[in-house]
């Protein structure tokens with residue numbers, strides 16, 4: 001009998017969790033030839049999420065959970081879940097039922113019998129989502145796919161079931177600034193995409209503000225692409241060329257280099273552009289600085305339901 005580990009990052013999901021557990025258990029019971037375990041990762045929730053996870057692990061031996069000491073972010077929660085998953089197959093699911101549990105059966109069938117290493121959900125539409133957010137996301141995925149030369153298209157999210165080999169490869173990437181969509185694409189392996197329609201959250205609120213999404217987007221690009229730094233180099237070279245041409249042109253047409261106001265303007269603009277790109281370089285340096293610290297990606301406060309760990 002195979003084992004599927006269902007990894008669920010949870011941040012203040014008290015409203016969504018009971019329904020998530022009910023529907024996902026039902027879907028799991030429908031899978032022939034495999035049993036499921038749940039690895040809930042409470043990402044420093046301040047509501048009753050830890051209490052719900054506590055009672056789930058008391059009521060159902062398949063329910064394991066980990067609570068972080070504070071909010072470390074969804075990426076850290078997914079990493080922790082994967083590290084603690086013992087299944088032959090691992091699947092990431094959001095707690096808000098935006099990833100339909102009914103697809104688990106088909107995903108398992110694909111990875112078990114069709115020779116794929118991974119079966120992933122492809123969200124076909126963004127029905128029910130804020131229009132501006134949808135538009136910005138689409139633009140972001142176009143830019144990122146182009147810049148990073150990795151397949152991170154719109155709708156290709158974290159909802160995916162993978163075999164042990166792929167899961168272990170994902171765990172091999174131990175970087176601090178994690179961007180799972182990029183990591184999945186980076187490790188490669190054969191992936192089959194199965195489409196599904198977007199649905200609204202079952203309960204509760206999205207945990208992402210525009211600010212946090214923007215930071216996440218910038219992190220994604222900087223984690224996987226040196227392109228912004230090369231752009232700084234190319235722009236620098238162009239600016240030098242433009243300055244030379246302006247100098248030569250002025251000398252040729254007016255006989256002397258003049259026009260002080262114009263020069264002041266140019267200097268200011270050029271300095272502005274330089275500062276902008278220096279900040280991009282600064283971000284790379286700061287990322288490297290963070291990596292060199294080798295900080296833990298998360299800190300576990302408590303583990304529940306793991307047989308090898310005695311309850312304290």
Ligand code: UDP
Pocket residue numbers: 008009010011012013043071072073074077093094095096098205206207208
């Ligand atoms: N999440 C998390 N830590 C965070 C933010 C979100 O573990 O800091 C979890 C959240 O509980 C949910 C999943 O990540 O299970 C997706 O979050 P959300 O539904 O808010 O994102 P959206 O669907 O709006 O992109």
Ligand code: MG
Pocket residue numbers: 094096098201206
């Ligand atoms: Mg959601």
